Amino acid sequence: MQVVGRSELEAITEGLKTTIARIVLSHRNAGADLTWSLMHQIESEAMRALEQSGNFDLTHLNLLRAYPTAYPRTDDLVNFGNATTLPIALSLIYREYRRSH
Secondary structure, eight states: OOOOOHHHHHHHHHHHHHHHHHHHHHHHHTTOOOBHHHHHHHHHHHHHHHHHHTSSOHHHHHTTSOOTTTSOOSSSBOOOTTOOOOOHHHHHHHHHHHHTO
């Protein structure tokens, strides 16, 4: 089992924030609402971009992703209800979408 250090996790999170901000901006400029389908699409795009950069290990990136079946993949608007814990990637996407609104 490989342990991910705090500094590495912080670097991945910062890379993810930057990448998500860029992707969200393009969707917001197109006037798209944040649906579950779009959230998963943004998550996949961001992870793919970080993996292709060669700066991060895919195994480590996957630590920040949502479990594949944990959230809907519909065109309904995103609503986390009273959730208190979210996967990092989804939390960053949601915050950035709200911030850029």
